[in-house]
Amino acid sequence: MNKNLFLDMVEKDSIFVDRNVLLPSYLPEKLLFRDEEIKQMAETLKPLMFDSRPSNMFLYGKTGTGKTSSIKHLFKQIEEAKKEEIAAIYLNCSNYNSKYKVNCRILKEFDSEKDFVGFSASFVFEKLIDLVEKRGKQLLVCLDEIDKVKDLDDLVYGLTRANDELKKGSITVVGISNNAFFKDKLDPRTKSSLMEKEFVFKPYNANELKEILNDRASNGLRKESFSESALSLISALSAKQAGDARTALMLLLKSAELADKNGRMINEETIMKARKDAEKEIIMHLISALPEQQQLVLMAVALLAKDKKGVQKLDGNKERLIYSGEAFEEYIRLTKEYSAGKVSMRWFREYLNELELYGLITMNGSSKGFKGQTRFINLGFNSNEIIETLEKELN
DNA sequence: CCTCCACAGGAAGCGCAGGAGT
DNA sequence: ACTCCTGCGCTTCCTGTGGAGG
Numbered sequence: 001m002n003k004n005l006f007l008d009m010v011e012k013d014s015i016f017v018d019r020n021v022l023l024p025s026y027l028p029e030k031l032l033f034r035d036e037e038i039k040q041m042a043e044t045l046k047p048l049m050f051d052s053r054p055s056n057m058f059l060y061g062k063t064g065t066g067k068t069s070s071i072k073h074l075f076k077q078i079e080e081a082k083k084e085e086i087a088a089i090y091l092n093c094s095n096y097n098s099k100y101k102v103n104c105r106i107l108k109e110f111d112s113e114k115d116f117v118g119f120s121a122s123f124v125f126e127k128l129i130d131l132v133e134k135r136g137k138q139l140l141v142c143l144d145e146i147d148k149v150k151d152l153d154d155l156v157y158g159l160t161r162a163n164d165e166l167k168k169g170s171i172t173v174v175g176i177s178n179n180a181f182f183k184d185k186l187d188p189r190t191k192s193s194l195m196e197k198e199f200v201f202k203p204y205n206a207n208e209l210k211e212i213l214n215d216r217a218s219n220g221l222r223k224e225s226f227s228e229s230a231l232s233l234i235s236a237l238s239a240k241q242a243g244d245a246r247t248a249l250m251l252l253l254k255s256a257e258l259a260d261k262n263g264r265m266i267n268e269e270t271i272m273k274a275r276k277d278a279e280k281e282i283i284m285h286l287i288s289a290l291p292e293q294q295q296l297v298l299m300a301v302a303l304l305a306k307d308k309k310g311v312q313k314l315d316g317n318k319e320r321l322i323y324s325g326e327a328f329e330e331y332i333r334l335t336k337e338y339s340a341g342k343v344s345m346r347w348f349r350e351y352l353n354e355l356e357l358y359g360l361i362t363m364n365g366s367s368k369g370f371k372g373q374t375r376f377i378n379l380g381f382n383s384n385e386i387i388e389t390l391e392k393e394l395n
Numbered sequence: 396c397c398t399c400c401a402c403a404g405g406a407a408g409c410g411c412a413g414g415a416g417t
Numbered sequence: 418a419c420t421c422c423t424g425c426g427c428t429t430c431c432t433g434t435g436g437a438g439g
Contacts, residue, residue, distance in 0.1 A: 374402050
């Protein structure tokens with residue numbers, strides 16, 4: 001008879017004490033290095049405690065800088081402090097990406113019996129206003145990844161204007177985004193009402209990352225399974241990338257999983273291996289989600305980066321820099337090879353910007369030794385991995 | 396100094412799809 | 418069923434920029 005694999009897994013002593021603690025989504029009791037932000041946000045939301053409407057807030061910062069955790073932390077405290085009069089709703093807009101969906105979701109919070117999806121948009125909105133007023137609630141809505149909402153101007157306008165009509169209760173919006181460009185596309189009125197108070201979350205430095213990792217590792221792993229130097233390495237690697245706590249934690253988790261399978265300790269070898277695995281996974285995820293045209297653009301950059309076709313700088317420095325015009329030519333060549341459609345140079349540049357946003361490439365303004373204004377492109381990851389993945393995707 | 400190059404990125408507009416209104 | 422409207426993906430056109438070269 002086969003032995004039960006799951007029982008085997010449980011019985012085998014593991015280096016994990018509580019794996020959940022290591023997940024980026026885990027909300028620790030105490031959030032490190034965000035005291036100041038949380039304090040200021042609490043100050044902004046203070047009017048809620050006195051039944052009046054606080055300013056709308058907007059949180060901006062790169063991924064893994066603690067925006068979501070901070071707001072969840074605050075929401076938890078708000079609910080503990082005054083549950084009856086305040087309704088604090090957190091929702092991620094990648095799941096609720098339109099005014100209608102957001103309104104329905106909020107409404108469900110009030111009337112969980114019914115699902116209002118299917119009713120007309122105006123009905124849903126009026127019902128929502130009605131319920132807020134009838135129950136005299138101070139409604140606090142957090143829209144995470146707010147840039148995903150298609151008709152954001154309408155949504156924010158509706159929610160903020162509702163306050164003028166409400167005789168009792170109020171609606172306050174907290175927006176979160178990691179997209180620096182998204183602000184520019186908003187209607188000026190939306191912008192001013194959404195960003196009454198703005199908070200910028202800075203990346204963590206290596207020391208802060210290390211303490212965060214230490215905090216989680218102490219609670220989630222056996223003491224003897226990790227060393228201080230291992231945590232230092234992980235935080236240093238992550239700080240060099242972006243100061244992103246999410247990837248740092250993912251790296252720790254992956255290293256721990258590897259250590260759990262093979263050795264017993266997290267050491268440099270497991271970390272480097274985990275990093276490579278993680279990188280591969282990220283690349284695969286990012287790339288397969290890309291539309292074909294963007295894949296071709298990325299492929300062009302990757303091929304140039306691999307081939308030493310890159311520009312040789314005048315000072316003899318053999319850096320494999322790629323300039324955008326060159327990348328465009330390569331892209332055009334690829335569209336023929338794969339007999340795919342092609343886009344204009346203008347749109348090609350727009351694609352490059354998006355790829356940079358995803359972290360797949362980085363771009364620097366032109367430097368000395370090259371004429372005119374162009375941008376030099378670098379791949380964010382190993383070119384071979386990218387090409388390998390893309391070749392599969394493009395067929 | 397002016398001009399040109401090789402771009403960056405804004406503005407306008409176009410065709411299309413899909414939803415709302417009638 | 419039909420118009421109307423609107424957002425989206427994209428093209429075309431345009432202005433701005435900074436070093437290279439005359």
